[in-house]
Amino acid sequence: MSELIVSYLIRRHQGTAHGFRVYADGQVESYQSSRYVKAADGSITTESLTPDWYPLTSLDGSQVQHAKRLVIESGAPQMPTDLNESRQPDTSKRSSAEWQIGTQDGIKTIIVPEWVPDSPHGKALVELESQINEIIHAAT
Amino acid sequence: MSGESSQTHEKPQTQRQTHVHGVPDQQTTPDGTSLESLGNAQALQFLGQHATGAGALQRRAVQQLAPILGNQQTLQRVFPDEAVADGAIGEQEGGVPIGEEAIPAEMHDFLARGMLPSDKGEDLVPSSGGGLGGFNAKFDPASRALIVTVNVGVTFVNGLQIDSSTGKVDPDGTGLDLSDPDELDSFNELAAHAINLDGNTALSTADKQSIVDSQWRWAGEENTWMSGYRSSVEQAWSGQHFFVNKEWGELKSNVRVVVNVHSGTGKLDHCNAKIVKTPPPPLDIGAYVQRGSATDPNDQELIMSSSSVGPRPDNLLKQKLFFANNSASLDKASSQPGGAGTDGRTFLQQYINTYKSAAGNDGQPIQIIGRASSTGAAAHNQTLSEQRAAAVENFLVSGGISATNAQRTTDSGEGETGSGSEAEFRRVDLTVGDGEAQNVGAHEFGHMLGLDDEYSTLPENPADRSKEGLISGTGNPVGTAVSHNDLDNNSGQDIGIDGAVSENNDNIMSLGNTVAPQHYSVFHFALEKVTTKDWEYGGPGDAPTVVPGTAVPGGVIT
Numbered sequence: 001m002s003e004l005i006v007s008y009l010i011r012r013h014q015g016t017a018h019g020f021r022v023y024a025d026g027q028v029e030s031y032q033s034s035r036y037v038k039a040a041d042g043s044i045t046t047e048s049l050t051p052d053w054y055p056l057t058s059l060d061g062s063q064v065q066h067a068k069r070l071v072i073e074s075g076a077p078q079m080p081t082d083l084n085e086s087r088q089p090d091t092s093k094r095s096s097a098e099w100q101i102g103t104q105d106g107i108k109t110i111i112v113p114e115w116v117p118d119s120p121h122g123k124a125l126v127e128l129e130s131q132i133n134e135i136i137h138a139a140t
Numbered sequence: 141m142s143g144e145s146s147q148t149h150e151k152p153q154t155q156r157q158t159h160v161h162g163v164p165d166q167q168t169t170p171d172g173t174s175l176e177s178l179g180n181a182q183a184l185q186f187l188g189q190h191a192t193g194a195g196a197l198q199r200r201a202v203q204q205l206a207p208i209l210g211n212q213q214t215l216q217r218v219f220p221d222e223a224v225a226d227g228a229i230g231e232q233e234g235g236v237p238i239g240e241e242a243i244p245a246e247m248h249d250f251l252a253r254g255m256l257p258s259d260k261g262e263d264l265v266p267s268s269g270g271g272l273g274g275f276n277a278k279f280d281p282a283s284r285a286l287i288v289t290v291n292v293g294v295t296f297v298n299g300l301q302i303d304s305s306t307g308k309v310d311p312d313g314t315g316l317d318l319s320d321p322d323e324l325d326s327f328n329e330l331a332a333h334a335i336n337l338d339g340n341t342a343l344s345t346a347d348k349q350s351i352v353d354s355q356w357r358w359a360g361e362e363n364t365w366m367s368g369y370r371s372s373v374e375q376a377w378s379g380q381h382f383f384v385n386k387e388w389g390e391l392k393s394n395v396r397v398v399v400n401v402h403s404g405t406g407k408l409d410h411c412n413a414k415i416v417k418t419p420p421p422p423l424d425i426g427a428y429v430q431r432g433s434a435t436d437p438n439d440q441e442l443i444m445s446s447s448s449v450g451p452r453p454d455n456l457l458k459q460k461l462f463f464a465n466n467s468a469s470l471d472k473a474s475s476q477p478g479g480a481g482t483d484g485r486t487f488l489q490q491y492i493n494t495y496k497s498a499a500g501n502d503g504q505p506i507q508i509i510g511r512a513s514s515t516g517a518a519a520h521n522q523t524l525s526e527q528r529a530a531a532v533e534n535f536l537v538s539g540g541i542s543a544t545n546a547q548r549t550t551d552s553g554e555g556e557t558g559s560g561s562e563a564e565f566r567r568v569d570l571t572v573g574d575g576e577a578q579n580v581g582a583h584e585f586g587h588m589l590g591l592d593d594e595y596s597t598l599p600e601n602p603a604d605r606s607k608e609g610l611i612s613g614t615g616n617p618v619g620t621a622v623s624h625n626d627l628d629n630n631s632g633q634d635i636g637i638d639g640a641v642s643e644n645n646d647n648i649m650s651l652g653n654t655v656a657p658q659h660y661s662v663f664h665f666a667l668e669k670v671t672t673k674d675w676e677y678g679g680p681g682d683a684p685t686v687v688p689g690t691a692v693p694g695g696v697i698t
Contacts, residue, residue, distance in 0.1 A: 010325075011600075016422040016454070018332040030336055033422045036343060036351060044347055046423065050480060056339045095325075096600055113599045116321045126321050126328065133331040137310075140339040 002027060004107055005064065006071050007100040008129055010115055020136055021053060022067050024102070026060060028136050029053040057139045067135055074128040076101050076110065079121050083112040099125060247388040250673075251281040257670050261289065263410070263437040264669060266590035266662050270623055271431030273590020274410040274440050277666035284683070285394040286383075286667045290588060292401040292442070293409040294366060297416040299356035299425075300334050307345030309338040309352060315414055316443070322430065326416070326443055329425045333418075355419045358446075362403060365415070369449050369581055370399045376582035376648070377589075380655040382683040383667055386674040392683035393675065395663045399585075411588050413442040420447040421454050427580050429587035442584055451577035456611060456644075456651040458575055461487055461532060463566045466516065468527035470535060477563040486606045488532065492539045493598055494609040495572055498619035498643045502545035504573035508533050510553040513565040518556055526553030532568045573646030576653050586649050589662045592623040594649040596642040611651075616642040622649075627661040628668075636677035637661045 002025035009019035009031055021029040033051040038044050059067065076099065097115040101108045116122045261278030276289040298312040311330035316323045337348060353359065377397040385391035405412055418424040424445035432439030461484060464472035473484025497503025510529030512521035529551035542548040559565035596618045598609040620642045632638040636657045646652030649659060657677055667675050
């Protein structure tokens with residue numbers, strides 16, 4: 001398995017979750033619990049999957065470097081590993097998040113019990129989520 | 141309001157010595173008091189409780205007609221051959237005449253004031269909602285009902301879009317405020333769905349176009365959606381409980397919820413709703429209400445998937461545990477068929493963590509039904525299914541699913557009934573409470589009224605999964621008081637209404653659809669506010685009424 005650059009997984013309280021993983025070799029995995037499938041008769045349905053990481057696409061070298069820079073610029077490598085910042089959450093929006101960042105010392109995990117934290121750290125991570133999504137989206 | 145003195149009518153209670161005519165002289169109370177000496181209300185109460193001198197039909201009529209017709213008319217109807225209409229009833233030694241409906245004069249005056257506080261009603265924000273809640277309330281004396289109106293302006297938001305020339309799928313989200321971190325997060329979730337659909341190499345551009353157009357974009361069904369939302373919310377919240385006036389027990393109030401939902405936004409809206417077109421979970425973006433100020437009734441926002449109206453497909457009151465072939469051993473059980481997912485004992489510990497009752501509560505019933513696949517003899521499979529259910533029940537009970545109620549769980553086996561040969565049929569089904577899947581739209585409406593969540597979650601614990609729950613995220617621990625625990629801040633004096641705590645059960649602010657008495661705390665608050673009277677919890681449903689002509693055993697109420 002290639003070195004991990006960044007991974008995020010956001011779980012809503014209902015149990016649904018989404019997220020992506022980007023590796024140094026450009027491989028991207030998506031966390032999914034269902035997907036669209038086309039039947040032999042041409043109809044399209046959704047198929048349940050065991051919730052897990054599934055291969056999605058590949059980034060080229062410049063996109064990988066871009067992802068690395070964004071992670072550093074977000075300040076995530078310096079963030080606390082337990083981002084337990086109090087906030088008054090929106091109702092039913094209560095979610096938790098788990099971020100993983102590849103560092104020189106290994107993989108750093110940031111647990112965010114209450115996503116999105118109403119703090120500079122929280123805003124930086126949700127921005128990073130948007131930026132990582134854009135890079136992956138460009139590759140699909 | 142209870143415990144406070146804020147009544148507008150402060151007339152002293154008048155001693156009433158109304159004579160009851162037409163009731164057989166031989167009727168006496170157990171202590172020997174003649175009914176002749178009782179007041180109307182006392183006499184009717186006695187007749188309603190005792191068979192002496194009155195047939196079962198008369199007794200029932202008294203019980204049900206008195207609250208709606210008043211004492212005098214009830215006596216006239218129940219004892220039509222007696223001299224109750226001779227004018228003797230209605231006179232009162234205290235000098236205050238009894239009105240036509242034989243109700244207290246002060247109550248008559250109160251009801252004669254018309255709609256309270258005015259025809260326009262009053263916009264309210266529950267003080268304990270932390271910025272949640274905003275609605276209009278008024279008391280209608282004619283229908284004896286609190287009318288709660290919520291104006292909802294809807295912005296219809298498309299979930300995804302597709303470039304027909306390139307086939308590229310993108311998030312749409314036009315209407316979401318991307319400067320708001322939570323709405324940006326919802327947009328990011330749309331982006332994740334777009335990326336997954338974009339990266340699905342098994343689908344053609346035409347397939348993706350079809351999916352986006354049919355499932356992720358509004359296409360003329362907006363009015364149908366609004367109609368369905370309105371009816372489901374009004375049905376969920378109206379008429380679930382009633383209140384009784386503390387001063388006049390004859391006066392009861394039902395609750396009617398009116399949802400004025402329209403496209404666009406307006407100054408009088410209590411909530412701006414951004415309804416994002418999505419398929420059902422897990423391809424949705426969930427639903428949430430954004431808190432406003434603690435004083436402005438018109439500043440809430442609802443962000444919700446269009447698929448959130450109606451029963452959610454991932455029913456959180458129902459869970460399954462799967463077993464190995466021809467085995468009832470928890471050591472070989474798992475959360476997914478064929479040994480996949482979480483191991484059986486960890487799953488059941490997570491189940492206990494999730495559904496254990498709050499301290500002092502018995503907890504809602506948990507039904508445990510064992511099943512077996514069709515492989516093998518039917519008699520053996522029946523025994524196997526019962527063994528599976530018993531193993532699960534033993535684990536839950538010994539693990540403390542309820543500290544106070546040993547009878548909370550019931551187990552049974554269905555054998556191979558309805559089963560095929562696949563691994564998915566080797567399982568135990570666990571159902572909490574009524575097991576009815578939540579209507580998320582109705583749950584969110586509870587927030588729009590000012591109620592907080594009652595469900596409970598545990599944080600993730602990768603080091604020890606047995607300390608996690610089955611519902612992720614960070615809610616409050618089981619048993620924690622929620623913000624509408626004592627909405628009037630009167631030290632929990634509102635019996636039957638106060639005392640809401642976090643617990644995973646079939647209540648609508650938890651995981652199900654049941655509107656419990658504590659959820660009517662906002663209506664209790666509103667009723668006391670607009671009437672400036674003290675009210676208490678009356679019971680479930682609407683206040684009991686029987687329309688004359690209703691068939692009863694042995695005859696018809698006349």
